[in-house]
Amino acid sequence: MLEADGMELVYGHRTLLRDVYLRCDIGQVLGVTGKNGAGKSSLLKVLFGAVEPRNKSIRYREKYLHRPYSLRSFIRYVPREGYVFPYLKPSELMAMYGIEGPSLEALMRLAPLSENHDRKFGTLSQGLQKFLQIMVTLYSKAQYILLDDPFAGLSPLFVETLMEHVTYQKQDRGIIIASAQLALLERVSDDILVIKE
Amino acid sequence: MYKIFHELISIILREAVLPSQVFTVISIFYLVKYRPTTYLLIIFMKILGTVFIAVLSCRYRSRYRYFSHNFSLSGLHLLLIYLVLDFGIYLPILLFTIKVM
Numbered sequence: 337m338l339e340a341d342g343m344e345l346v347y348g349h350r351t352l353l354r355d356v357y358l359r360c361d362i363g364q365v366l367g368v369t370g371k372n373g374a375g376k377s378s379l380l381k382v383l384f385g386a387v388e389p390r391n392k393s394i395r396y397r398e399k400y401l402h403r404p405y406s407l408r409s410f411i412r413y414v415p416r417e418g419y420v421f422p423y424l425k426p427s428e429l430m431a432m433y434g435i436e437g438p439s440l441e442a443l444m445r446l447a448p449l450s451e452n453h454d455r456k457f458g459t460l461s462q463g464l465q466k467f468l469q470i471m472v473t474l475y476s477k478a479q480y481i482l483l484d485d486p487f488a489g490l491s492p493l494f495v496e497t498l499m500e501h502v503t504y505q506k507q508d509r510g511i512i513i514a515s516a517q518l519a520l521l522e523r524v525s526d527d528i529l530v531i532k533e
Numbered sequence: 534m535y536k537i538f539h540e541l542i543s544i545i546l547r548e549a550v551l552p553s554q555v556f557t558v559i560s561i562f563y564l565v566k567y568r569p570t571t572y573l574l575i576i577f578m579k580i581l582g583t584v585f586i587a588v589l590s591c592r593y594r595s596r597y598r599y600f601s602h603n604f605s606l607s608g609l610h611l612l613l614i615y616l617v618l619d620f621g622i623y624l625p626i627l628l629f630t631i632k633v634m
Contacts (some may be wrong), residue, residue: 405602405603412601413603419600
């Protein structure tokens with residue numbers, strides 16, 4: 337179980353996060369929603385360890401984590417704008433994550449991936465790049481996956497496919513999704529955390 | 534882990550180090566031959582510049598940061614790779630300069 341509380345994130349004179357409590361178990365999809373600028377993305381960055389807040393307490397199995405990303409294969413994060421370089425190919429990213437066996441077969445059954453696995457990310461459309469990055473990360477060996485605004489920029493078909501795979505992949509991991517699209521979030525999440533301004 | 538380091542090195546070479554080095558090498562060969570004192574000043578600026586760009590890359594370029602963090606590499610790993618690569622390419626030119634001067 338991943339638990340976080342006591343987070344206080346301040347940018348300049350503006351307090352972005354305060355008194356947020358979050359808990360996500362393995363096998364659970366936790367949706368995080370709120371107004372634009374409420375701090376959804378910042379919350380994920382704090383959980384990942386990429387942003388250092390003034391205060392935080394992130395615990396996994398009651399052990400304190402200072403930089404969650406530094407634990408190997410513990411947590412992975414797909415930011416809104418993606419994180420993969422244009423020179424990489426989806427097949428290379430899958431190899432780097434060590435995706436093989438049934439996971440690889442399941443991924444390669446997806447037409448957008450099987451058709452483009454050997455093309456560089458930079459040659460694909462923005463929506464397809466984002467979809468493939470999310471799908472490959474979702475199938476990596478990580479206990480927690482953080483997805484920031486995964487539905488934005490995806491076609492309805494990709495959104496449906498993504499939700500199917502999130503539901504399937506949550507069996508042995510925890511998934512935290514930040515999005516302002518509450519209707520979609522409600523369909524895929526087991527619990528929803530609302531960040532108030 | 535080897536694959537990840539290899540990939541990061543090739544990304545940094547393509548993204549940031551190599552283009553700047555090509556330009557530096559061309560301009561420096563001219564300076565070494567005709568203006569060695571100016572070249573010493575460039576070495577100093579180059580060291581400052583490399584550290585500055587490396588720190589910027591690690592701290593603020595989100596792709597580098599999130600990509601490396603997803604493979605459990607910290608900003609320090611990235612900074613070291615960047616510095617080793619940049620000075621690794623630069624070192625032969627520096628030695629050549631010392632020899633010529």
